[in-house]
Amino acid sequence: MPFDWLRAGPPLAEWWDLRDLGNAVGGLLGWIDDRGGPSWLPYVVSGLIGIVGILLWSVFSQLFFVWAERRLVARIQVRLGPNRAGPLGLLQPVADALKVLTKEMITPRNADRLLFWASPILVMVPALVVFAVLPFGERMVLADLNVGVLFVIAIGSINTIVVFMAGWSSSNKFSLLGAMRTVAMLISYELVQVLALLAVVVFTNSMRMGAIVGWQDDFNTWIVFVQPLALLAYIFAGAVEINRTPTDIAEAESEIVAGYHTEYGGIRWGMFQLAEYVAGFAIAAIVVTMYLGGWTLWGLEEWVPGWLIFLGKLYGFFFVFIWMRGTLPRLRVDQLMGFAWKYLLPLLLVNVLLAGLEVLIWQENGFAAEAVLPAFAVANWALAVVLVVGWGQVLGHLRPEHRAKRPVLVKEVGAILYEPYPLRPGGSVPEA
Amino acid sequence: MSVGLEHFLVLGAVLFAIGIYLALTKRNAVAVLMGIELMFNAVNVTFVAFSRFVESASPLTGHVFVVFIITVAAAEAAVALALAVLVYRNRETINIDEINLLKW
Amino acid sequence: MDDSGSVVAFWTLAALTVGSALMVVAVRNLVHAVVYLILSFVGVAGIFVLLSADFLAVAQVLIYAGAIPVLIIFAIMLTPRAARDNAETSLGLPALPLVGALLATIISIAVVTDWPEATRGGFEETTSVIGEALLSTYVLPFEIASVLLLAAMLGAIILVRED
Numbered sequence: 001m002p003f004d005w006l007r008a009g010p011p012l013a014e015w016w017d018l019r020d021l022g023n024a025v026g027g028l029l030g031w032i033d034d035r036g037g038p039s040w041l042p043y044v045v046s047g048l049i050g051i052v053g054i055l056l057w058s059v060f061s062q063l064f065f066v067w068a069e070r071r072l073v074a075r076i077q078v079r080l081g082p083n084r085a086g087p088l089g090l091l092q093p094v095a096d097a098l099k100v101l102t103k104e105m106i107t108p109r110n111a112d113r114l115l116f117w118a119s120p121i122l123v124m125v126p127a128l129v130v131f132a133v134l135p136f137g138e139r140m141v142l143a144d145l146n147v148g149v150l151f152v153i154a155i156g157s158i159n160t161i162v163v164f165m166a167g168w169s170s171s172n173k174f175s176l177l178g179a180m181r182t183v184a185m186l187i188s189y190e191l192v193q194v195l196a197l198l199a200v201v202v203f204t205n206s207m208r209m210g211a212i213v214g215w216q217d218d219f220n221t222w223i224v225f226v227q228p229l230a231l232l233a234y235i236f237a238g239a240v241e242i243n244r245t246p247t248d249i250a251e252a253e254s255e256i257v258a259g260y261h262t263e264y265g266g267i268r269w270g271m272f273q274l275a276e277y278v279a280g281f282a283i284a285a286i287v288v289t290m291y292l293g294g295w296t297l298w299g300l301e302e303w304v305p306g307w308l309i310f311l312g313k314l315y316g317f318f319f320v321f322i323w324m325r326g327t328l329p330r331l332r333v334d335q336l337m338g339f340a341w342k343y344l345l346p347l348l349l350v351n352v353l354l355a356g357l358e359v360l361i362w363q364e365n366g367f368a369a370e371a372v373l374p375a376f377a378v379a380n381w382a383l384a385v386v387l388v389v390g391w392g393q394v395l396g397h398l399r400p401e402h403r404a405k406r407p408v409l410v411k412e413v414g415a416i417l418y419e420p421y422p423l424r425p426g427g428s429v430p431e432a
Numbered sequence: 433m434s435v436g437l438e439h440f441l442v443l444g445a446v447l448f449a450i451g452i453y454l455a456l457t458k459r460n461a462v463a464v465l466m467g468i469e470l471m472f473n474a475v476n477v478t479f480v481a482f483s484r485f486v487e488s489a490s491p492l493t494g495h496v497f498v499v500f501i502i503t504v505a506a507a508e509a510a511v512a513l514a515l516a517v518l519v520y521r522n523r524e525t526i527n528i529d530e531i532n533l534l535k536w
Numbered sequence: 537m538d539d540s541g542s543v544v545a546f547w548t549l550a551a552l553t554v555g556s557a558l559m560v561v562a563v564r565n566l567v568h569a570v571v572y573l574i575l576s577f578v579g580v581a582g583i584f585v586l587l588s589a590d591f592l593a594v595a596q597v598l599i600y601a602g603a604i605p606v607l608i609i610f611a612i613m614l615t616p617r618a619a620r621d622n623a624e625t626s627l628g629l630p631a632l633p634l635v636g637a638l639l640a641t642i643i644s645i646a647v648v649t650d651w652p653e654a655t656r657g658g659f660e661e662t663t664s665v666i667g668e669a670l671l672s673t674y675v676l677p678f679e680i681a682s683v684l685l686l687a688a689m690l691g692a693i694i695l696v697r698e699d
Contacts, residue, residue, distance in 0.1 A: 040541055114568060146661050150594040157602030161574065164609060168567065176613075183606060207663060434538030435546045437653065440587070441646035443550050447580075449639035450557040456631045457624040460566060462611050466573050469604060470557055473580045476592075484587045487654035492665045496674055498592050499666065502599055503681045507688035509604050513611040514692040526618035529625055 010302060011138065019305040022139025025049055050142035054131045061315075062277040066093040069322050076326030100270035108171050108263050115169035120264060120271035122162045126155045127279035134285045135209050137295050137306040148209040149197050152286055156193065156241055159279075160186045166272075167260035178259030181249050181333050188340040189240040195348035196234035199227045200290045202355045213294035219369050222293040225377045229351050229384040231291045233344050235320070238283035240336070242276055244321060246328035247336055280321055281314065288313045342395060347387050354383065440481035447474035461516045461526045465509060472505040537586075545586055553579030566620040570608050577601045588658030591666055 011020040015027025028049075029042040067082065067090055074081025082089035107116060133148040135141040145151050160183055167179020200223050201207055204215040216222055224231045240247040249259070261272045288294060292313055295306035331339070358376050361367075447470055454467025476498045483494025520526050537543070556576035560569045577600040584593035612620065659665075670678050 043541075112565075112567065115571065145590065147590050147594050147663055150591070150598070154594045154598035154602065157598050160602055161605050161609075164606060165571070168609070168613075187603070187606070433540075433543050435543050436537070437651055438647050439546060439550075440583070442643050443553070443583070445639055445642040445646060446554055447557055447576075448642065449635050450554070450561060452638065453631060453635045454561060456635070457628040459623050459625050460618060460620070462608060462615075463566065463569065463622055465611075466560060466569065466608065469573070469600070470560070470576065473577065473596075473600070476596075477580060477583055480584055480587045480589045480592060482651075484589070484658065485651065485653055487652045490669070490673075491654070491656070492659070492662055492669060495589055495592055495662055495666050496669050498589075499595070499670065500674075500677055500681055502592075502595060503685065506599055506604060507685050509607055510692045511688050511695075513607050514695040516611055517614045518695050520615040520618060524617060526615050 011306070019301070020137045020139050021305075021307060022137060026139065047142065050132075054128065054142065058128065058131070058278045058281060059274075061281060062274060063093045063097075065277060065315075065318065066096060069325070072319070072322045073326040076323070097270070100273075101267055103266035105266040105268055106263075110171040111263065112169035112171070115165050116263075119162060119166035119169060120268040123159075123166065123272055123275045124278070126158045126162065127275045127282055130155045130279075130282040131285065133209050134282070134289055135213055135294060136310050138210075140295075140307055141210060144208060144210045147207050149201055149207040149212075149290075153190070153194055153197065157190055159241065160190075163260055166264075170260070170263040172263050175260050175262050178249075178262070182243065182260060185240055185247065185249060185333065185336060188337050189237040192233055192237040192340055192344045192348060193241065195345070195352055196230040196237060197290065199230035199348070199352055199355045202352065202359055203227070205359075209289055209294075212290055213296060216293045217296040219373060220298060221373055221377075222291065224291045226373060226380055227291070227351070227355065228381055229347060229387065230355075231287070232384075232388075233348055233351075234287060234291070236344070237340075238287065239321060239324060240340075242279040242283055244276070244280065244325055246324065246331050248330065249333050249336065280318060284314045284317045284321065285310075287317055292317070343391060347391055350387065351384075354380070437481060437485040440485075441478060444474045444478035444481065447471075447477065459527050459529060461519070461528055461531075462513070464528065465512050465516070468512075469505060469509060472501060476501055542586060545582070549579050549582040549586065552576075553583065564621055564623075566612055566622045567609070569622050570605055570612070573608075574601050574605050577605075589662060591663045 011017050011023060013023055013026065015024045017023045025046055029046055032042055032045060070092065071081040071089065082092040085091040085095040107113070130152055132142040133145050133151050135144065163182050163186065164179050167175045167177075167182070170176070200212065203223060203226060204212045206212065206215070212223075236247075243249075261269055264272060288310060295301060295310040297304075297309045301309055358379075362372050362376075451467045451470030451472075451474060454470060455464050456467075458464050458467065479494040479498050479501070483491055516526055519531060523531060525531070537546075553576050556572045556579060559572040560576065563569050563572060577596065581593045581596040581601065584590075584596055612618075
């Protein structure tokens with residue numbers, strides 16, 4: 001009956017059940033099969049539908065989020081943001097797109113023509129291809145690979161070479177410098193990313209994204225509750241991989257003009273910006289799938305369509321990225337690298353070790369999940385706090401050089417000083 | 433029209449031949465290294481093709497071999513490029529025709 | 537593998553791989569040669585997917601297409617006054633018949649031999665089996681490979697340190 005879906009229940013396999021858009025695609029493929037076509041036609045059609053869907057969704061989301069990001073960052077910085085182009089500035093992305101499309105595309109004289117032309121195109125490739133393994137719903141995955149997690153990491157590593165090519169082919173010393181800094185940053189945080197995702201795979205025992213969401217659905221828990229440290233590390237590593245503040249050393253506007261995309265004008269620069277936003281959505285989608293439960297919400301997905309829940313979580317998480325951009329100052333490149341190698345890497349290795357230990361204890365003794373997972377959650381959260389604070393203390397990061405002790409009124413000058421060393425009462429300084 | 437083991441073996445052989453040609457004839461040491469990496473890839477293709485098509489008790493041994501080859505190739509590329517950079521620092525050239533100090 | 541999809545995929549990927557490898561030989565700019573090399577590696581990753589080696593395909597993209605070209609380009613960048621025109625040595629022309637003979641030998645052996653073919657078809661999931669093999673049967677080469685990687689890292693760092 002067509003209105004069975006108003007009562008709760010998992011999505012039916014009928015084409016009009018919009019709770020899972022894959023049903024509509026499945027209906028279309030069944031129709032094609034009934035009309036008798038070649039056997040490869042359903043694959044091609046479903047692939048094309050997925051590709052077109054991802055492209056359209058990512059571009060239109062990006063249009064909205066250009067506006068949202070600028071208004072939100074402006075609000076955090078106590079200013080207004082774009083409010084001229086259309087009501088509330090809502091047509092600002094359209095204005096930006098028109099500007100980008102009509103600007104002149106200058107090619108430097110000594111630029112390497114093939115690579116200069118190819119780099120803006122190639123920079124979109126990793127950002128878009130990653131969406132192929134991310135499940136928007138139960139049947140809404142373009143390619144549910146058995147090695148989905150590793151695929152995500154591999155496609156992220158292609159970003160490195162593309163960014164380097166873009167900087168190299170510009171025949172501009174500062175572009176090359178920006179590209180080298182970016183490459184150093186990206187390869188350091190690739191390792192952090194792998195270890196953070198590995199902690200999830202240790203728990204779910206599978207690298208398939210559908211299985212990871214299924215694990216979170218079966219055990220009624222989000223992996224963030226069991227692996228908070230991994231999520232924090234992955235958020236940071238993800239921000240680095242997509243060159244967002246606080247880690248946008250590649251395109252730090254006030255430092256190195258525009259880093260590796262200085263020489264690109266017009267739609268070429270537009271492609272770099274588009275790729276940055278789409279990659280941001282990709283990282284948000286990975287976080288939502290692997291740490292935040294994907295398209296499930298403890299049974300709500302039987303009322304609200306799973307893909308709406310997924311998009312809601314994705315946009316909600318992207319707000320965290322925008323918040324980080326508005327709030328945190330930019331890190332120096334050596335601070336960033338030191339953070340990855342000295343701080344995050346040992347923490348994540350300990351985290352993976354502990355995750356493996358916990359899963360081993362769980363599997364060997366056959367405990368019930370309801371008893372064991374809350375214990376793991378409490379232990380892991382406590383451990384995360386202890387490790388973050390403790391390792392920071394060990395490395396000396398939490399010891400500021402000049403910590404204010406108490407204000408001292410200096411009688412002669414009439415000012416309030418923070419004393420770096422203890423003064424005697426009366427204001428006299430002890431001899432050295 | 434089907435694709436069998438011979439097709440993959442011929443593909444591996446062609447890649448290997450191109451890799452050997454690069455390693456034998458290029459003047460730049462980095463280009464020689466690119467040929468060596470191509471040869472490694474050809475061998476990987478051959479291993480995986482055998483693992484897929486040939487009867488065996490443990491068919492995925494070929495894949496394990498390829499994992500080791502990829503690892504060792506990466507390490508060897510790093511060291512070879514470090515050596516090339518070091519030679520450049522001392523001789524200011526990377527032309528293998530001119531790095532012939534051991535020739536009598 | 538005789539369904540039309542596999543056949544089309546094989547010929548496309550083989551053309552991509554071999555064509556890119558030939559462009560590495562022929563192109564006159566070293567950085568372009570690296571780009572064609574990356575393309576060739578991605579083609580080999582596609583061949584791995586065709587041979588149902590999913591883990592190896594992704595590992596190939598991760599390491600060969602994502603990390604080793606960065607190494608090569610850094611090496612090219614750190615040798616600025618070296619010739620970047622990808623020219624051949626004087627042995628260029630005599631090497632062609634040698635390589636051709638080698639190719640003919642290998643192809644004839646591959647085609648003539650009667651390999652004991654299996655009828656099992658492709659693998660479903662290779663990752664878990666590879667992982668178990670690496671930690672049970674092949675644990676000694678695994679540990680030696682990790683020590684080798686450590687030695688290579690240290691060696692590379694010590695070699696190029698400016699002391």
